[in-house]
Amino acid sequence: MSRRSLIAAILATAVITAIVSVSVTRITGQSSRPARSSDGKPNFSGVWQVANEANWDLQAHEARAGAVTQHGVYPYAYADVPAAPVLALGAAAGVPGSIGVVQGDKQIPYTAAAAMRKADNAAHWIDRDPELKCYLPGIPRATYMPYPFQIVQSGSKIQMIYTFANAARTIHLDNVVGPPDDTWMGHSVGRWEGDTLVVDVTHFNDKTWFDRSGNFHSDALHVVERFTPISADALRYEATIEDPKVFSRPWTIAMPIYRRLEPDIQLLDYPCIDFTEEFMYGHLRKQQLVKHWEGDTIVVDIRRKVPPGEQLFDWYGK
Numbered sequence: 001m002s003r004r005s006l007i008a009a010i011l012a013t014a015v016i017t018a019i020v021s022v023s024v025t026r027i028t029g030q031s032s033r034p035a036r037s038s039d040g041k042p043n044f045s046g047v048w049q050v051a052n053e054a055n056w057d058l059q060a061h062e063a064r065a066g067a068v069t070q071h072g073v074y075p076y077a078y079a080d081v082p083a084a085p086v087l088a089l090g091a092a093a094g095v096p097g098s099i100g101v102v103q104g105d106k107q108i109p110y111t112a113a114a115a116m117r118k119a120d121n122a123a124h125w126i127d128r129d130p131e132l133k134c135y136l137p138g139i140p141r142a143t144y145m146p147y148p149f150q151i152v153q154s155g156s157k158i159q160m161i162y163t164f165a166n167a168a169r170t171i172h173l174d175n176v177v178g179p180p181d182d183t184w185m186g187h188s189v190g191r192w193e194g195d196t197l198v199v200d201v202t203h204f205n206d207k208t209w210f211d212r213s214g215n216f217h218s219d220a221l222h223v224v225e226r227f228t229p230i231s232a233d234a235l236r237y238e239a240t241i242e243d244p245k246v247f248s249r250p251w252t253i254a255m256p257i258y259r260r261l262e263p264d265i266q267l268l269d270y271p272c273i274d275f276t277e278e279f280m281y282g283h284l285r286k287q288q289l290v291k292h293w294e295g296d297t298i299v300v301d302i303r304r305k306v307p308p309g310e311q312l313f314d315w316y317g318k
Contacts, residue, residue, distance in 0.1 A: 035232055037153055042195050042229045045153045047260040047267065050237075053098035054144040055131075057213040058253055059108060060100030066093045067125050067212055085126055088298045095212075101144075103238075103252040108215060114246040121214025128318045130208055133280055134272035136167050136184035138208030139201050139223055140239040140253065148260055150267050158190060158197070163270050171199050179203050182219055199225040207317065210241075218245035233259035280316075 037043045056067070062078075066089075069080035086093035100106055110118055121128055131137065137145055147163035158171040171190040179187050187203040201223040209216050226238040235257045242250040278290055283304035293300040307315055 033232075037155075039155050041153075041192055042197075043153065044151045044158070044197065044227065044235070047148050047150050047265045048235070048257045049148040049260055050144045050146075050255055050257055052101060052144065052255055053096050054101045054253070054255060055141070055146055055211055056095050057098060058100065058211050058215055059102050059213075060106055061095070061098055061213075063097035064095045067095055088293075088295065088300060101253045101255045103254050107251075109248045109251055110246065111248055114216075118214045118216060121209070121216055123214075125212060125214065127315065128209075128214070129212055131164075131212065132276070133316075134165050134276045135207065136165050137162070138184055138204065139169070139186050139188070140225065140237075140241075141208060141210055142167055142169075142185070143225075143237060143239075143257070144255060147270065148265070148267060161267060163267055165272055166269075171197075184208060186221075186223065195229055197225075197227040199227070201225065216246070217241070217243045220245045227257075230256060233261065 033046065034043055037045070064077075065080060066082035066086040068083040068086055070083045072079045072081040081087075082089075082093055102108060108118075126132065131145075136142075142149065142160075142162045142164070145162070145164050149160060149162040152159040152161070156172075156174045158173065159168065160171065161168045167185060169185045169188050171188040173190050173192075176189070182203050182205040184205060184207060186201040188199050188201045190197055190199045192198070204217070204219060204221040204223075206217065206219040206221075220243050222242045224240045224242075226236075228236045228238075230236050236254065237257050238252055238254045240250055240252045241247070282289060283306050285304075288302075288304055291302050291304075306312060
């Protein structure tokens with residue numbers, strides 16, 4: 001066979017493989033999907049999504065007027081009103097109540113100093129939450145953000161692809177060398193304990209949050225995840241979190257994850273990096289672009305602020 005013919009054959013094979021891959025992706029929600037993979041393990045391949053409020057706050061909480069609030073007529077939390085940045089969004093800016101996903105005593109065991117920082121984070125949510133900047137969400141937060149994610153499973157690797165920020169990670173079921181530096185999504189090494197996939201995740205940086213309520217960690221974070229089948233279309237997800245720089249003891253969250261069953265389900269791109277350009281860099285423009293909005297009942301005027309000196313660079317790292 002000539003070199004040209006060989007190249008043509010390789011390209012044709014690649015195209016066929018891609019078509020087959022897309023076809024498999026689009027039928028993962030159908031009943032024809034086998035319950036187990038070829039090696040006898042539970043078949044987690046498909047598109048999944050949580051159905052809870054964990055991304056707002058891991059702990060139990062009442063519904064409130066907004067992620068950022070200020071005192072109303074009375075100086076009590078139950079009487080707070082939406083702060084100026086979210087006021088015009090009305091009910092869409094509200095935070096739904098939740099029974100929480102923290103196990104045991106339902107508390108996150110912060111050290112005294114870390115608890116103060118958590119409260120300060122919550123008060124400065126707009127400036128600090130990495131989600132607003134479309135930074136990679138980290139683990140475990142990527143799992144319970146309100147977007148679907150896809151699992152592609154093989155005997156030695158499991159790939160997880162997330163809608164938000166084009167995030168992805170590989171769970172290594174074989175021996176691999178660890179990363180040369182800490183990362184946003186960590187380094188995932190998995191093993192099977194019966195039908196439960198256990199994933200040990202290390203090598204985190206300290207840039208991600210657990211939710212929109214300011215719950216945070218350091219670069220000493222260590223997460224152990226457990227994915228256990230409840231049925232063919234539901235998993236129990238547990239994540240045990242350990243970080244001696246921030247927490248006084250390990251703690252665990254748990255929740256179900258559900259398979260998306262639409263026959264044509266697939267991940268769609270959510271280009272949040274493009275959407276945050278003005279939020280992230282608008283204060284660096286020579287001429288301010290977004291500065292006035294006027295509705296039927298509210299007029300919003302915006303003045304951009306450039307933090308002085310090193311604070312400008314620090315803002316991007318929070």
